[in-house]
Amino acid sequence: xxxxxxxxxxxxxxxxxxxxxxxxxxxxxxxxxxxxxxxxxxxxxxxxxxxxxxxxxxxxxxxxxxxxxxxxxxxxxxxxxxxxxxxxxxxxxxxxxxxxxxxxxxxxxxxxxxxxxxxxxxxxxxxxxxxxxxxxxxxx
Ligand code: CMP
Numbered sequence: 803x804x805x806x807x808x809x810x811x812x813x814x815x816x817x818x819x820x821x822x823x824x825x826x827x828x829x830x831x832x833x834x835x836x837x838x839x840x841x842x843x844x845x846x847x848x849x850x851x852x853x854x855x856x857x858x859x860x861x862x863x864x865x866x867x868x869x870x871x872x873x874x875x876x877x878x879x880x881x882x883x884x885x886x887x888x889x890x891x892x893x894x895x896x897x898x899x900x901x902x903x904x905x906x907x908x909x910x911x912x913x914x915x916x917x918x919x920x921x922x923x924x925x926x927x928x929x930x931x932x933x934x935x936x937x938x939x940x941x942x
Contacts, residue, residue, distance in 0.1 A: 805883040806939070807837065807920045808929035813871035814914035823872050824904055824917065826909075827890050828878055837877040837939040839931075843869050851932055860913070867913050875933050879941070884926055887919040 808919040811824055825835065843851070849869040855861050878887055892903025895912045899905040920926035930939065 803892050804809070804873055804881060805923055805926070806879045806930060807884040807887050807923075807926040808918075808920040808933070809876045809878050809887055809920075811876075812914065812918060813873060814910060815908050815916040816874055817899075818908060820908055824908070825876075827900075827904060830889055831880075833878040833880040833883055833886060835876050836879045837864055837934045841874050841932075841933075842910075843877055844935035845869055851929070858913050861918065863913055863940050866932065870890050877930050877934060881909060884920055884923050889900070890900045890920070891919050 809828070811821055811932070815821070815824065828835065836898055845865060848858070848865045852861065855864065858864075880886060890904055892899030892905040894915060895903075896905040896909035896915055897912075899909070904917050905915050920929050
């Protein structure tokens with residue numbers, strides 16, 4: 803099905819200057835960038851975005867990391883966009899990520915793991931609405 807998913811290039815990958823290389827992977831896989839912005843997240847924004855993880859032991863470190871520098875946030879659109887993006891990203895822990903995935907190639911640790919991608923189509927809709935008003939998503 804034609805889907806949309808939310809992708810975030812995290813502060814580590816923005817600092818490594820690989821936004822373009824990661825966008826190229828999306829485009830080569832048939833995913834279109836239909837919304838994007840660079841943003842320094844506030845603590846409240848990061849905590850709200852990751853609210854489902856609030857009780858997890860890694861929550862504070864995750865929030866600290868996500869506000870440590872600007873992130874690049876985009877909506878990707880295409881056939882099976884949610885799973886396709888997750889396949890491009892690889893496993894959450896880069897030590898377990900398959901060769902050739904974004905995390906295998908650009909991530910350093912489970913915290914500094916280069917990218918975020920929605921984990922279901924339902925969550926994708928919630929995450930997209932968290933960062934983009936509908937008028938800022940271009941269904942081209
Ligand atoms: P992300 O897809 O952005 O969703 C939550 C993030 O928490 C995850 O990527 C990781 O960067 C981070 N994280 C840190 N420790 C863990 C863990 N043990 N399990 C899952 N996610 C973790």
